[in-house]
Amino acid sequence: xETINFQNFRIEAENxxxxxxxxxxxxxxxxxxxxxxxxxxxxxxxxxxTTFFNALTGFVNISKGxxxxxxxxxxxxxxDQTIAYVPQNEGIDNQFPISVWDVVMMGRYGSMNIxxxxxxSDVQAVKDAIERVDLTDHLSTPIGxxxxxxxxxxxxxxxxxxxxxxxxxxxxxxxxxxxxxxxxSELFIQFKNEGKTILLSTHDMIHVREFCDLVLxxxxxxxxxGETSEVFTPENITTTFGGISPDFLxxxxx
Amino acid sequence: MELCSFxxxxxxxxxxxxxxxxxxxxxxxxxxxxxxxxxxxxxxxxGWALMGDAVSHSVMPGVVVAYALGLPFSLGAFIFGVGxxxxxxFIKQKSRVxxxxxxxxxxxxxxxxxIVLVSKIKSNIDLHSILFGSPLxxxxxxxxxxxxxxxxxxxxxSIFRKDLMLxxxxxxxxxxxxxxxxxxxxxxxxxLSLAAVVGLQSVGIILVVAMxxxxxxxxxxxxxxxxxxxVISVLSAIISSLIGIYVSFWFDLETGGxxxxxxxxxxxxxxxxxxxxxxFKLKKLFVGYK
Numbered sequence: 001x002e003t004i005n006f007q008n009f010r011i012e013a014e015n016x017x018x019x020x021x022x023x024x025x026x027x028x029x030x031x032x033x034x035x036x037x038x039x040x041x042x043x044x045x046x047x048x049x050t051t052f053f054n055a056l057t058g059f060v061n062i063s064k065g066x067x068x069x070x071x072x073x074x075x076x077x078x079x080d081q082t083i084a085y086v087p088q089n090e091g092i093d094n095q096f097p098i099s100v101w102d103v104v105m106m107g108r109y110g111s112m113n114i115x116x117x118x119x120x121s122d123v124q125a126v127k128d129a130i131e132r133v134d135l136t137d138h139l140s141t142p143i144g145x146x147x148x149x150x151x152x153x154x155x156x157x158x159x160x161x162x163x164x165x166x167x168x169x170x171x172x173x174x175x176x177x178x179x180x181x182x183x184x185s186e187l188f189i190q191f192k193n194e195g196k197t198i199l200l201s202t203h204d205m206i207h208v209r210e211f212c213d214l215v216l217x218x219x220x221x222x223x224x225x226g227e228t229s230e231v232f233t234p235e236n237i238t239t240t241f242g243g244i245s246p247d248f249l250x251x252x253x254x
Numbered sequence: 255m256e257l258c259s260f261x262x263x264x265x266x267x268x269x270x271x272x273x274x275x276x277x278x279x280x281x282x283x284x285x286x287x288x289x290x291x292x293x294x295x296x297x298x299x300x301g302w303a304l305m306g307d308a309v310s311h312s313v314m315p316g317v318v319v320a321y322a323l324g325l326p327f328s329l330g331a332f333i334f335g336v337g338x339x340x341x342x343x344f345i346k347q348k349s350r351v352x353x354x355x356x357x358x359x360x361x362x363x364x365x366x367x368x369i370v371l372v373s374k375i376k377s378n379i380d381l382h383s384i385l386f387g388s389p390l391x392x393x394x395x396x397x398x399x400x401x402x403x404x405x406x407x408x409x410x411x412s413i414f415r416k417d418l419m420l421x422x423x424x425x426x427x428x429x430x431x432x433x434x435x436x437x438x439x440x441x442x443x444x445x446l447s448l449a450a451v452v453g454l455q456s457v458g459i460i461l462v463v464a465m466x467x468x469x470x471x472x473x474x475x476x477x478x479x480x481x482x483x484x485v486i487s488v489l490s491a492i493i494s495s496l497i498g499i500y501v502s503f504w505f506d507l508e509t510g511g512x513x514x515x516x517x518x519x520x521x522x523x524x525x526x527x528x529x530x531x532x533x534f535k536l537k538k539l540f541v542g543y544k
Contacts, residue, residue, distance in 0.1 A: 054426070058429060059426050059430070097478045098479075106420055144478065
């Protein structure tokens with residue numbers, strides 16, 4: 001029964017805990033996501049959003065609990081290129097001497113041979129991905145010369161080139177221009193129709209209402225989880241943000 | 255006068271080549287410079303300059319012990335190089351002391367141990383050549399070791415070139431797509447220890463860190479492409495070695511110091527005149543303002 005249940009979920013995290021040298025960053029967190037679902041991850045700075053991502057990608061080890069990706073371990077999800085991570089702009093050294101093409105090609109590394117020699121199919125995947133994020137004019141531009149929005153799109157293209165079925169996006173809308181924001185929103189709808197599962201962290205509550213089927217409110221542990229219409233209430237948001245009223249956070253209409 | 259003898263460029267270059275020790279020094283130092291230059295692009299991008307300093311100083315007791323026991327000095331150096339990094343990691347994790355402090359105190363501790371050991375172990379260890387390098391007096395067994403280690407490092411770096419670049423750029427993505435980040439971390443550290451070992455023959459323990467960071471820093475100012483950065487780094491390292499050795503030959507200067515000074519001058523040149531990132535942006539002088 002239990003194993004059949006796993007098959008239906010892209011992501012299944014059960015009571016996971018993460019601590020860094022004894023300091024608890026996340027405890028008893030649960031999450032279940034199905035194909036085609038978009039879930040918003042909302043919480044304060046330091047509430048464990050990035051830690052949650054790190055646990056799902058296997059970048060940090062969980063000290064308790066269980067994570068299943070498509071019913072399998074995180075390790076085999078890594079091998080199968082199941083998860084793509086789109087970092088925050090701040091999490092990247094944008095002075096690194098590397099071009100848009102090279103960054104997007106990194107999305108293919110996991111499925112290449114040990115020397116990472118691109119095959120015809122890899123080149124095609126990279127071309128297609130760059131076209132989808134509308135950066136074809138910037139193939140050989142160093143990432144240091146891109147705008148914040150263009151850089152965000154570059155990393156999104158890397159995730160597309162990877163052909164992952166799960167996308168984890170850390171603050172996809174922060175520091176981007178209107179054009180990029182529109183393009184990302186359109187891509188989200190396409191991803192959803194392709195059956196991809198998306199988990200995105202954001203500070204912007206309007207985006208949560210706009211795209212997210214589900215919302216996960218966290219503050220070191222899950223405060224509330226469920227359909228956005230049911231869970232994304234002023235009371236829950238206030239609890240998540242340590243007692244600050246949503247009026248203060250997002251203006252009176254919230 | 256004596257100075258007149260190298261007024262012609264031809265004899266300036268060819269005269270030293272008549273000496274066997276000079277030919278050997280030029281070849282070996284170029285090889286070492288190429289290896290260190292190759293690694294240098296990774297270290298500067300990863301931000302491991304201080305780590306390079308730490309590892310290169312920490313190999314000192316290893317070199318002394320290996321000499322005393324009649325083992326290849328590269329073995330001892332390697333053990334202490336990697337050991338120092340492990341110790342730094344351990345102390346950092348188990349105490350509240352900040353990382354740069356831990357690095358500083360561990361490598362100076364190892365270095366001091368090395369100096370004390372030299373004074374205690376009465377052997378024919380030449381402290382001066384360990385500290386300041388002796389590319390002109392390199393022995394045949396050292397030549398073999400240097401060639402072996404250099405080839406090993408170049409092969410490792412060549413095979414894992416792209417993975418290491420990804421590891422320096424975005425380790426989280428590397429991990430997410432199933433690349434063994436733990437392995438790459440220790441691979442880079444291993445190459446660092448090995449490069450420090452061969453580098454110390456050229457310029458000595460104290461200055462070897464320059465071989466590991468200056469060429470990379472120079473190249474970083476000159477290009478926005480990783481592959482070009484590696485090539486420029488290697489070339490600038492080799493050219494510095496050749497300049498350093500020639501200058502030290504003709505003016506009777508300390509060789510290790512001359513090599514590093516040549517690197518520093520090349521860096522300063524790039525710092526001032528690099529087309530995009532230099533202070534005076536040489537390109538503008540040629541192309542003019544648009």
